[in-house]
Amino acid sequence: MVNTAKFIEQAIKEIGDIAAGRGVVMALSGGVDSSVAAALAAKAIGPKLVPIYVDTGLMRKGETERICHLFGDMNLKVVDASVEFLSVLKGITDPEAKRKAIGEQFVRVFEREARQTGAKMLLQGTIYPDRIESEGGIKSHHNVGGMPLHMEFEGVIEPLRDLYKDEVRDVAGALGLPAEIQHRMPFPGPGLAVRILGEVTQEKVDVAREANWIIEDELVEQFRPWQCFAAVVGLGTGVKGDNRVHGWIVAVRAVNSRDGMTADPIHLPYEVLAKIESRITGQIRSVSRVVYDITPKPPATIEYE
Ligand code: XMP
Numbered sequence: 449m450v451n452t453a454k455f456i457e458q459a460i461k462e463i464g465d466i467a468a469g470r471g472v473v474m475a476l477s478g479g480v481d482s483s484v485a486a487a488l489a490a491k492a493i494g495p496k497l498v499p500i501y502v503d504t505g506l507m508r509k510g511e512t513e514r515i516c517h518l519f520g521d522m523n524l525k526v527v528d529a530s531v532e533f534l535s536v537l538k539g540i541t542d543p544e545a546k547r548k549a550i551g552e553q554f555v556r557v558f559e560r561e562a563r564q565t566g567a568k569m570l571l572q573g574t575i576y577p578d579r580i581e582s583e584g585g586i587k588s589h590h591n592v593g594g595m596p597l598h599m600e601f602e603g604v605i606e607p608l609r610d611l612y613k614d615e616v617r618d619v620a621g622a623l624g625l626p627a628e629i630q631h632r633m634p635f636p637g638p639g640l641a642v643r644i645l646g647e648v649t650q651e652k653v654d655v656a657r658e659a660n661w662i663i664e665d666e667l668v669e670q671f672r673p674w675q676c677f678a679a680v681v682g683l684g685t686g687v688k689g690d691n692r693v694h695g696w697i698v699a700v701r702a703v704n705s706r707d708g709m710t711a712d713p714i715h716l717p718y719e720v721l722a723k724i725e726s727r728i729t730g731q732i733r734s735v736s737r738v739v740y741d742i743t744p745k746p747p748a749t750i751e752y753e
Pocket residue numbers: 547578581587588589590591634635636637638642675708709745748749750751752753
């Protein structure tokens with residue numbers, strides 16, 4: 449466990465030294481990692497920091513409004529890149545190729561913004577497990593192995609690169625960030641794309657977004673899981689009204705974990721599962737089947753891709 453006060457002092461110094469008067473753009477998603485990185489960078493370089501929230505079109509319901517509310521006074525720039533993200537994902541079904549396409553598109557958006565502001569550096573909230581899983585060949589986290597080889601930036605600053613999630617939460621507390629940010633469930637940078645098997649289409653994104661909203665509404669407050677979410681895992685036969693239909697299969701996942709490296713499924717009461725099923729199939733017409741995933745990590749990962 450790191451010494452939080454010492455870490456904060458060193459991180460602020462490091463960001464100041466590496467940035468050395470050069471402008472810095474950063475990816476601020478509103479999760480705990482990027483929020484902590486932003487708070488440290490704001491202390492280190494003040495107005496030389498340009499935080500950017502990229503609406504990839506793969507975010508959860510209400511995220512853009514939430515982030516504007518939380519970071520509106522931080523000079524936050526919101527970029528709507530939803531059309532371009534969907535377009536680069538068109539036709540891609542391989543999970544690694546998807547992550548790489550997303551990682552590259554993030555960088556292209558940041559390069560574009562940096563050109564406008566004259567920023568030379570890119571700052572990210574990458575944490576230790578992101579690096580371990582990418583470097584270990586498990587999967588390319590969008591902000592590590594998913595990044596393109598050639599970038600216009602002079603350098604990348606990753607002040608949280610050696611921390612685990614619980615350590616990042618401690619730093620968030622010490623920095624006085626709101627509890628809502630400090631304790632927020634992790635949400636992957638590639639967003640709903642890793643909760644959709646196969647090609648990402650607008651229709652599947654809409655189903656995933658609505659189903660994730662229902663899951664969070666039912667589970668977050670009551671069970672305080674490490675993570676809970678819904679994934680669109682395929683198409684299956686169902687019956688709606690008098691007709692046989694082809695409908696989406698939605699998998700529900702709720703896990704506890706200490707650091708994301710391993711995870712255990714939560715034993716949800718059957719009544720809670722039944723309510724989730726009835727809300728999802730009732731409110732999302734194109735879903736014909738809901739399943740609950742009871743696989744630990746390993747052998748499964750937490751996300752679907
Ligand atoms: P997995 O699916 O690898 O997830 O068991 C472990 C933790 O990491 C999150 N995750 C990501 N976070 N970019 C991120 O910022 C990514 O590409 C990514 N992939 C997975 C996941 O939500 C879980 O908390």
